[in-house]
Amino acid sequence: MAKILLITFGPSEAALASGFAAALGGEVTVLALAPAGSTPFKVLDAGFSEVPPSDTISIGVAEIAKEYDYVAAVSSLGAKDLLARLAGHLDWPLVNDVTAITGTHEFQHPVAAGAAVETVRVSGDGVILTFRPAAFPGSAVGDAGTTEAISLPVVAGSRRTEAAAKSGTRPDLSQANVIVSGGRPLQTAEKFEQIIGGLADALGGAVGATRAAVDSGIASNELQVGQTGKIVAPDLYIAAGISGSTQHLAGIKDSKVIVAINKDPGAPIFEVADFGLVADLFEAVPELTAQIRQRAVAQ
Amino acid sequence: MKILVPIKRVFDPYAKVTVASDGLSLEAPGAKFEINPFDEIAMEAAVQIREALGSVEIIAVSIGGAEGEEQLRKALAMGADSAILVETNDPLDSRVVAAELEALVRELGPDLVLMGKLATDGEGNQTGPRLAARLGWPQATLLSSLTIDGGIAKARRETDQGEEAVEVTLPAVFTTDLRLNEPRYIALPGIIKARSKPLARRTRATSVEPQSVTVGFAPAPTRPAGQRVNSVAELVAGLNARGAI
Secondary structure (H helix, E strand, C coil): CEEEEEEECCCCCHHHHHHHHHHHCEEEEEEECCCCCCCCCEEEECCCCCCCCHHHHHHHHHHHHCCCCEEEEECCHHHHHHHHHHHHHHCCCEEEEECEEEECCEEEEEECCCCEEEEEEECCCCEEEEECHHHCCCCCCCCCCCEEECCCCCCCCCEEEECCCCCCCCCCCCCCCEEEEECHHHCCHHHHHHHHHHHHHHHCCEEEECHHHHHCCCCCHHHEECCCCECCCCCEEEEECCCCCHHHHHCCCCCCEEEEEECCCCCCHHHHCCEEEECCHHHHHHHHHHHHHHHHHHC | CEEEEECCEEECCCCCCEECCCCCCEECCCCCEEECHHHHHHHHHHHHHHHHHCCCEEEEEEEECHHHHHHHHHHHHHCCCEEEEEECCCCCCHHHHHHHHHHHHHHHCCCEEEEECCCCCCCCCCHHHHHHHHHCCCEEEEEEEEEEECCEEEEEEEECCEEEEEEEECCEEEEECHHHCCCCCCCHHHHHHHHCCCEEEECCCCCCCCCEEEEEEEECCCCCCCEEECCHHHHHHHHHHCCCC
């Protein structure tokens, strides 16, 4: 059985890996670079409260990784940053954003802003992969695995002088089951928060935004969804006032159900939406929020 | 101070890309080739560093076919002092490109390699950190701001949680994200001047072979068309029937 080292950067990632590990046909050991949460896998816990800069830990991680057949991580900016450096140390191939496994050394991943899927064959002593969990459904079963504390050497490199501050209490985009996103038609940060945030809170979901909304300053950077922002795959994605640029659609098309609310009946978002409502978002979204809240009360 | 800026020739990133009939390549009929937009941002960042610091030499480099000269000329027009085309028709992957760049860095001795976070065609997302690891240099990827003072770079970079600030002692490899800058419009005098700037052609320095080979391309799966609803009430009923709320 192949040995898979799953590197995790946050608490829920190990739980997302079961389907992927099954598809790859391997035995998983987790290398936790941040607290891992409960998982059925054996955990090597590096004891970091936050993930150190990649260039300070990559040599230590490579020392552990070289004993495995595969090194994998849930696709994220942090994972790609570290695993690409690992590929350099180990001189192994790396395929990012894997969406299908078609052989022990053959993988598929989206390219050209989601316009095509490339099948790649790799060779090397080991293989490094980041994968999109939505493409590998399956839930973690079994009792919690054993945890072993390990000491990972930290060498000189980049120095973090200010950590990214997560604002608010809403779920992270990459983990949320429901995402409500808005575009530039929201006009101001206040309206964006009130209308998009209001519906997200009614659904217990996360808030997302288009690049145009971020660039025009009505939504903050970390909310950007799309090829150049975050790739998301929630159970429900509601797009309000979003026309549906190629790069935005590339970031949402693995969502289970997509809802589009837009004034323009010709907007491309309607071509991918499961439910399309041609309406003024300033009327329709608050009405939707009210109906969701009513249902919650009725239940 | 010396900055090396690797440049990749890609299809116009805004062109509609389709899979060629043989399934082995991508094509964008009628589309022009451009500098990979993230590399263009790296070029602009290098020029801005020179404007801030004064004496900075900028070398643009591209690895690939002879046609890459077009993009290197554009980099020269943007402000590179010289350009190098490592001319080859060999199959290339990130491993090969990182190895070739490593050889160039060891020869030319730049203080900084500034490059795109990814190329918009293959989306490999790895050449910068691969190069940094090979050199044993620090890295800072996905930069949204960058200033350099006294051999120390202060940068902000995009992370999954938002944006963080880092300090990096040079030499280092940096990769650019979209918000770092907006590349300037190239004026005609720059284009004319670029024609007389040195552009050296050379062959590969290594015999490193690719580890990743394309088996084929397929069009991305499309989502089946959904339904139009006429009111919020109908939308709620539909979502309810799907078990989505």
